[in-house]
Amino acid sequence: MRTKSLKKNKINVITLGCSKNVYDSEVLMGQLKASGKDVEHEAPAEKEGNIIVINTCGFIDNAKAESVNMILEYADKKERGLVDKVFVTGCLSERYRPDLEKEIPNVDQYFGTTELPQLLKALGADYKHELLGERLTTTPKNYAYLKIAEGCDRPCSFCAIPLMRGGHVSQPIEKLVKEAQGLAKNGVKELILIAQDLTYYGLDLYKKRNLAELLENLAKVEGIEWIRLHYAFPTGFPMDVLELMKREPKICNYIDIPLQHISDNILKSMRRGTTQAKTTKLLKEFREAVPGMAIRTTLIVGYPGETEEDFNILKDFVQEMKFDRLGCFAYSHEENTHAYLLEDNVPDEVKQARANEIMELQSQISWDLNQEKVGQVFRCIIDRKEGGHFVGRTEFDSPDVDNEVLIDATKHYVKTGEFVNIKITDATEFDLYGEPVQQ
Numbered sequence: 001m002r003t004k005s006l007k008k009n010k011i012n013v014i015t016l017g018c019s020k021n022v023y024d025s026e027v028l029m030g031q032l033k034a035s036g037k038d039v040e041h042e043a044p045a046e047k048e049g050n051i052i053v054i055n056t057c058g059f060i061d062n063a064k065a066e067s068v069n070m071i072l073e074y075a076d077k078k079e080r081g082l083v084d085k086v087f088v089t090g091c092l093s094e095r096y097r098p099d100l101e102k103e104i105p106n107v108d109q110y111f112g113t114t115e116l117p118q119l120l121k122a123l124g125a126d127y128k129h130e131l132l133g134e135r136l137t138t139t140p141k142n143y144a145y146l147k148i149a150e151g152c153d154r155p156c157s158f159c160a161i162p163l164m165r166g167g168h169v170s171q172p173i174e175k176l177v178k179e180a181q182g183l184a185k186n187g188v189k190e191l192i193l194i195a196q197d198l199t200y201y202g203l204d205l206y207k208k209r210n211l212a213e214l215l216e217n218l219a220k221v222e223g224i225e226w227i228r229l230h231y232a233f234p235t236g237f238p239m240d241v242l243e244l245m246k247r248e249p250k251i252c253n254y255i256d257i258p259l260q261h262i263s264d265n266i267l268k269s270m271r272r273g274t275t276q277a278k279t280t281k282l283l284k285e286f287r288e289a290v291p292g293m294a295i296r297t298t299l300i301v302g303y304p305g306e307t308e309e310d311f312n313i314l315k316d317f318v319q320e321m322k323f324d325r326l327g328c329f330a331y332s333h334e335e336n337t338h339a340y341l342l343e344d345n346v347p348d349e350v351k352q353a354r355a356n357e358i359m360e361l362q363s364q365i366s367w368d369l370n371q372e373k374v375g376q377v378f379r380c381i382i383d384r385k386e387g388g389h390f391v392g393r394t395e396f397d398s399p400d401v402d403n404e405v406l407i408d409a410t411k412h413y414v415k416t417g418e419f420v421n422i423k424i425t426d427a428t429e430f431d432l433y434g435e436p437v438q439q
Contacts, residue, residue, distance in 0.1 A: 010038040010049030011123060015138070016067050017057025019194050019230070021090060022138060023147045025055045028089075028116060030135035035125035041138045050084040051123065052077075056092035058164055060332035067092045068104075075106040087111065089119055091164040113165055137183070140383045142417040143190035143226075143399060144183045148176055148214065152196035154233060156260075157271045157338035158303065158331065161196055168197065170205045177217050184223030187417065190381060191224055192398065197233045209238040219250045225419065226381070228398060230256040234282060235273040242289035252395040253290050256325075258298040262317040263310035266303055271338065276317070283321060294396035296325035299358060302351030303331045304342035311354055318358060322365050325402050328358040363429045370403070370427035377437055380405050380422045382414050390414045392422065394432075405432045412436055 011032060015025040025041065032039040043049060052074050056067035067090075074086045085108045093100065094112035101110055111119045117127035137144050151166040152159075180191055195201060202210025218227055227250050229241075234257055245251045261267055262276050286293055299318075301311065318326065330351035333344040380392035383399065390407040392414070397403045405422055407414055414420045414436055422434035 008050055010040065010043075011051045011053060012043045012049040013039065013041050013053045013055065014070060015042070015055045016070060017055070017059065017063055017091065019145045019192070020147060020196075021055050021057060023135075023145045023194065024090070024113075024116075026135035026137055026145075028053070028055070028119070029138075031116070031120055031128060032123060032125050033136055034128050035120070037123065037125055039136070041136070048083070052083050052086045053119070053123070054086070054088050054090070056088060056090035058090070058092035058095040058160065060329070060334070062332075064092055071100070071104055071107060075104050078106055087119065087122060089113070089115070091161075094164045095160065137186070137188070139399070140417065141187045142381055142383065143192060144188045145194050146176060146180060146183070146191045146218075147171070147194050148198065149195035149201055153200060154197060154273075155271045155338070157269060157342075158260075158300065158334065160334045160337050163336055165196065168200050168204060170201050170203070170210075172205060173210075173214050173217050176214060177221065180218050180221045180224060184221050187223075189224065189417070189419070190226040190228065191218060192228045192230055194230045196231065198229055198231055199233045199235075199237050209236065211238050212240040212244050215241065215244055215248070215251055219248050225250060226252050226395060228252045228254055228395075230398065232257045234259055234279055237282060239285070239289070242286065245293070246290050253293040254296070254396055254398070255286070255293065256296040256398065260298065260300045261303065261306075261310075261314060263306075263313040266306055266310050269305060269339070269342070270300075270303065276313070280317075280321075294324040295321075296327075296398070296402065297323050298327040298329065300329050300331050301354035301358060302346040302348075304333075304339060304344055304346070306331075306346055306354075315358065315361060318361055318365075322369070323362070324369060324396060325366075325398075326358070326362040327401065328355045328362070330355045366403075367427075367429045370429065370432060373424045373432060374427050375424065377421050377423045378405070378434075379419055380434075381419055382407075382416045384416055385409060390416070392420065403430055403432055405434050407434060407436065 013025050013029055015021050029039050054070050057063040071088055077083045078086050087109050088107050089111040093110045097110045109122050120127050149170045151168045152162050153168040198211055232255055264275050378394040380394055382390050382392040384391050388409050390409050392405040412435055420436050423437045424432050424434045426433040
């Protein structure tokens with residue numbers, strides 16, 4: 001039986017997957033709001049509205065399963081008369097639309113990653129070209145994602161993203177600066193630059209790698225105090241970015257550079273265009289150019305043909321490099337990728353055991369690095385209050401994936417959305433504890 005509190009013609013947007021999807025949902029909601037629509041992001045069940053839009057992820061098995069389960073849940077709610085309409089968009093829909101339409105026909109319509117105008121039309125809204133960069137942000141008010149490019153031109157064997165997002169398309173500098181200015185006016189202090197590949201930025205538009213010029217322009221935006229770089233590819237990295245990072249205080253001494261593996265055999269099969277020697281040299285150059293820089297990476301274990309020797313090479317590399325932050329994933333065998341032609345010959349339990357071993361190693365490295373921070377003072381941004389703590393981050397930490405700085409709210413008061421100097425008093429593997437100090 002439909003509940004009385006369900007609001008008619010209210011749209012609830014649900015986002016699954018990565019920060020690029022978060023950005024897309026925010027753009028969608030900005031457009032809907034501009035057309036006078038009542039829209040919310042992930043509203044609780046009692047306020048969820050009668051029209052549902054699910055922005056899906058199609059990256060690896062776990063993410064696909066989560067997206068399919070969410071679609072099934074809302075298809076069932078529609079069947080039971082709890083919601084009126086269900087629309088599905090995003091990467092899973094782009095990649096598997098015919099299968100989804102056949103298997104879950106109760107969804108009103110499926111849309112791909114480039115079909116925003118069509119989705120808006122189905123929701124009774126018009127696509128407004130003049131809404132340059134205007135969106136309803138879903139993150140805490142002090143930070144926002146800035147998507148500087150869409151798609152990817154890299155040939156990595158394991159990755160299905162070019163199938164779902166197409167080739168690399170950079171956004172013009174002027175457009176991104178205007179978007180950043182709009183965000184700053186709304187109180188955003190930290191921009192997190194995202195793309196499938198930041199290092200490729202500008203090659204299509206300006207015929208050169210132009211990330212440094214974009215950063216210089218963004219650093220001039222009044223109100224923006226931190227600019228953070230996510231997802232830089234290890235081949236063809238524009239070294240002028242490091243010089244800028246060193247001299248421009250607004251650019252966080254932080255980089256997220258997914259390396260995926262380090263054994264030359266595996267790198268070659270993955271079509272990464274690099275070697276262990278080149279990667280090691282690059283990371284040393286990073287640390288020499290910007291001393292104290294935090295480097296985050298992600299790795300894949302259990303790739304087809306990964307031997308015990310390949311895995312040991314990877315383990316030794318992790319131990320030697322001492323990454324500030326590291327995530328590790330078990331390989332997912334994705335159809336229509338180049339690696340799908342290979343035999344997925346590492347058993348699932350071995351993949352998982354290897355992933356656990358890498359994370360165990362990293363947890364000790366993180367513990368050691370965090371202990372060194374005890375007694376030091378860091379400038380932190382306060383994201384939110386949660387339970388008995390205010391939760392902040394240093395410039396070396398990105399939201400959701402890195403260390404958080406916890407401040408006891410029963411003893412100290414700090415303002416969310418503001419920068420505060422925090423002295424670190426204690427540390428665990430993945431969290432820091434501290435108290436505000438005057439400086």
